[in-house]
Amino acid sequence: MRVEVLPVEKWAGTVAAEFEDRLGPGLRLCLATGATPIPVYSLLASDALASSTVFLLDEFGGLPPGHPGRCETMLRSALLDRVPAREFHFPVVDATDLEIECRRYRDLIDDGGLDLAVLGLGMNGHLGLNEPGSGAQQPTRVVELTPETRDGARRYGANPPPNWGLAMGLVEILAAREVWLLVTGPTKAEVLDGVVNGPVTEQLPASLLRGHPNAVIWADEEAGSLM
Numbered sequence: 001m002r003v004e005v006l007p008v009e010k011w012a013g014t015v016a017a018e019f020e021d022r023l024g025p026g027l028r029l030c031l032a033t034g035a036t037p038i039p040v041y042s043l044l045a046s047d048a049l050a051s052s053t054v055f056l057l058d059e060f061g062g063l064p065p066g067h068p069g070r071c072e073t074m075l076r077s078a079l080l081d082r083v084p085a086r087e088f089h090f091p092v093v094d095a096t097d098l099e100i101e102c103r104r105y106r107d108l109i110d111d112g113g114l115d116l117a118v119l120g121l122g123m124n125g126h127l128g129l130n131e132p133g134s135g136a137q138q139p140t141r142v143v144e145l146t147p148e149t150r151d152g153a154r155r156y157g158a159n160p161p162p163n164w165g166l167a168m169g170l171v172e173i174l175a176a177r178e179v180w181l182l183v184t185g186p187t188k189a190e191v192l193d194g195v196v197n198g199p200v201t202e203q204l205p206a207s208l209l210r211g212h213p214n215a216v217i218w219a220d221e222e223a224g225s226l227m
């Protein structure tokens with residue numbers, strides 16, 4: 001795993017430039033929402049994703065379509081409305097049969113895999129909505145959210161916060177040819193130190209990235225201050 005720690009003021013520009021470097025015809029991407037990637041997304045050129053397929057990393061359950069706290073809404077307003085992708089796929093949490101929906105989404109991802117997965121780091125070490133205790137073999141599925149993750153959802157305007165979600169599985173994420181973990185701010189310093197220097201454990205799902213052949217952590221100096 002490569003760890004890049006960048007000055008706060010250079011972080012978004014550097015990550016956005018590296019991201020645009022990766023883009024090419026037919027690239028298949030998984031993109032996270034949340035606060036961390038927004039400064040990067042806001043720097044991308046309007047045609048950056050014109051030939052890419054984007055898969056949404058995860059979605060909260062129980063919020064109505066179009067709710068500002070839904071991951072789909074967040075990704076559209078932070079990125080896709082301004083920078084459209086050739087194709088955009090997302091898990092349909094309103095589906096009547098969620099087991100069938102999880103299989104549909106998993107099959108869609110597996111049919112070509114992911115070239116690059118862009119992830120954020122949860123305060124409890126989650127990746128996507130793969131909460132502590134999620135193993136590397138867990139597929140795309142419905143998950144129950146921990147109190148920390150529900151608190152995170154409150155920050156996105158989901159009040160009351162959802163108690164479940166549909167998570168792209170670690171098996172699909174870890175099969176991506178390249179995985180990026182974006183981490184910023186002092187509140188993530190302790191958990192990031194654990195991801196990089198602590199034991200590799202399902203209790204801290206992001207630590208499983210250390211077994212990935214092509215994983216990069218893009219941290220700013222605040223998040224990287226304890227490593």
Ligand code: F6R
Nearest residue numbers: 032033034035036120121122128
């Ligand atoms: C978002 C997601 C979450 C967030 C993580 C960090 O799609 O899957 O794993 O990436 O909770 O959230 P922020 O960036 O808001 O601190």
